[in-house]
Amino acid sequence: MNKKILLEENEIPSYWYNILADLPFPLDPPLGPDGKPLTPDALAPIFPMKLIEQEVSRQAEIPIPEEVRRYYAYWRPTPLVRAYGLEKALETPAKIYFKNESVSPAGSHKPNTSVPQAYYNKLEGIKRLSTETGAGQWGSALAFACGLVGLECTVYMVKVSFQQKPYRASMIRAWGASIFPSPSEQTSVGREFLKKDPDSSGSLGIAISEATEDAATHEDTHYSLGSVLNHVLLHQTIIGLEAKKQFEKIGEYPDVVLAPCGGGSNLGGISFPFYRDKFAGKRIRIVAVEPKSCPTLTRGEFKYDFGDSAGMTPLIKMFTLGHNYAPPSIHAGGLRYHGDSPIVSSLVKNGLMEALSVNQLETFEAALLFAKTEGIIPAPESAHAIRGALIEALRAKEEGKEKTILFNLSGHGHFDMSAYDDYLAGKLSNYEVTDEQIKRSLSLSKI
Numbered sequence: 001m002n003k004k005i006l007l008e009e010n011e012i013p014s015y016w017y018n019i020l021a022d023l024p025f026p027l028d029p030p031l032g033p034d035g036k037p038l039t040p041d042a043l044a045p046i047f048p049m050k051l052i053e054q055e056v057s058r059q060a061e062i063p064i065p066e067e068v069r070r071y072y073a074y075w076r077p078t079p080l081v082r083a084y085g086l087e088k089a090l091e092t093p094a095k096i097y098f099k100n101e102s103v104s105p106a107g108s109h110k111p112n113t114s115v116p117q118a119y120y121n122k123l124e125g126i127k128r129l130s131t132e133t134g135a136g137q138w139g140s141a142l143a144f145a146c147g148l149v150g151l152e153c154t155v156y157m158v159k160v161s162f163q164q165k166p167y168r169a170s171m172i173r174a175w176g177a178s179i180f181p182s183p184s185e186q187t188s189v190g191r192e193f194l195k196k197d198p199d200s201s202g203s204l205g206i207a208i209s210e211a212t213e214d215a216a217t218h219e220d221t222h223y224s225l226g227s228v229l230n231h232v233l234l235h236q237t238i239i240g241l242e243a244k245k246q247f248e249k250i251g252e253y254p255d256v257v258l259a260p261c262g263g264g265s266n267l268g269g270i271s272f273p274f275y276r277d278k279f280a281g282k283r284i285r286i287v288a289v290e291p292k293s294c295p296t297l298t299r300g301e302f303k304y305d306f307g308d309s310a311g312m313t314p315l316i317k318m319f320t321l322g323h324n325y326a327p328p329s330i331h332a333g334g335l336r337y338h339g340d341s342p343i344v345s346s347l348v349k350n351g352l353m354e355a356l357s358v359n360q361l362e363t364f365e366a367a368l369l370f371a372k373t374e375g376i377i378p379a380p381e382s383a384h385a386i387r388g389a390l391i392e393a394l395r396a397k398e399e400g401k402e403k404t405i406l407f408n409l410s411g412h413g414h415f416d417m418s419a420y421d422d423y424l425a426g427k428l429s430n431y432e433v434t435d436e437q438i439k440r441s442l443s444l445s446k447i
């Protein structure tokens with residue numbers, strides 16, 4: 001049996017799968033400041049028309065431009081890997097497969113959407129993209145894509161991460177982008193925050209405000225987002241479409257698909273193509289795995305909330321912990337978003353997707369077992385899916401059942417080694433929020 005199931009470059013899918021065409025329930029629209037559904041032209045100052053069309057399209061298969069497929073070929077198709085080493089260590093009758101998205105130049109699944117986003121902006125005559133980044137994964141993925149298609153790129157990186165993760169910033173510069181620790185002197189929002197607190201360590205909310213102000217105040221500049229939005233999840237379906245082809249090659253099909261969930265993009269990416277079969281009656285379970293410190297899908301409320309902490313974005317209907325929710329900074333990993341993709345949220349709400357939350361320590365334990373048995377040091381985010389797969393595999397062992405498990409290895413952890421150091425030094429702890437804290441955050445985040 002092969003370790004890796006590979007596809008040829010000419011087998012890179014020629015379309016993305018748009019789940020909006022097949023959802024068996026209506027999706028609540030995003031709302032503008034006036035409380036009315038957002039019109040597409042409200043987004044035109046910051047997004048190209050092609051992406052706005054994709055955001056609301058109801059066409060099931062959206063063709064991938066030939067040029068984007070050629071860029072995808074820089075690292076795609078990604079391998080589907082049978083985790084023989086992990087199976088053996090667990091002594092499980094289950095077959096465990098993972099899709100290895102860590103092989104992209106940026107080290108995660110994020111270039112699957114940063115590349116088409118840069119491409120469509122270039123096509124519309126845009127000269128520069130601006131964005132924010134927390135831990136640096138999205139900023140580096142966008143810098144890579146802009147370098148490839150020939151766009152300028154400005155990244156506002158949360159100051160505390162900028163100081164903690166200098167090599168993410170180095171990658172962003174190496175690909176030719178400009179990077180500013182946020183709050184910065186570049187924007188009026190940034191200057192205002194600096195006036196109030198010159199030592200501000202920044203936040204994702206402030207960085208988003210800076211990046212959107214930059215785009216809104218420059219004719220030749222657009223804004224770009226790395227998760228949550230429908231068109232981002234659409235681009236990520238390249239993962240699941242490839243995985244289906246790979247399973248077809250070996251005559252297998254997963255019983256359960258798991259992925260880590262921050263904003264929902266890699267989860268939507270690997271799972272949506274399987275929903276096409278699920279909606280047609282196929283028995284398959286899809287599981288979102290999130291940290292207990294930021295339990296959006298498992299303990300949040302399903303309602304309209306802002307997408308950012310500053311309350312500047314349109315209102316979106318999703319599971320949320322309140323837009324002011326912030327998990328403690330001792331917690332490693334990038335699954336700290338207070339909300340989730342509206343599509344992912346509504347799948348959970350309608351009982352078509354399961355959600356599981358896991359603790360930090362058991363997640364790092366799973367990460368190290370995976371590193372030892374499969375060789376790859378996973379991103380802490382991806383380790384949540386590994387933990388989930390491990391739970392499934394051990395249950396299969398208990399029940400003496402064969403089962404095929406697929407999880408998404410969304411990225412490697414080469415730039416997260418300080419989190420591994422902290423874990424190995426015994427400095428990390430579990431953190432579970434109380435019901436009171438969630439209630440308080442939701443009531444403080446009134447819209």
Ligand SMILES: *Cc1c(COP(=O)(O)O)cnc(C)c1O
Nearest residue numbers: 227262263264265266381410411
């Ligand atoms: C950004 C990121 C995530 C979380 O984002 P999603 O939009 O939920 O996919 C997960 N894993 C890695 C490696 C990431 O870089």
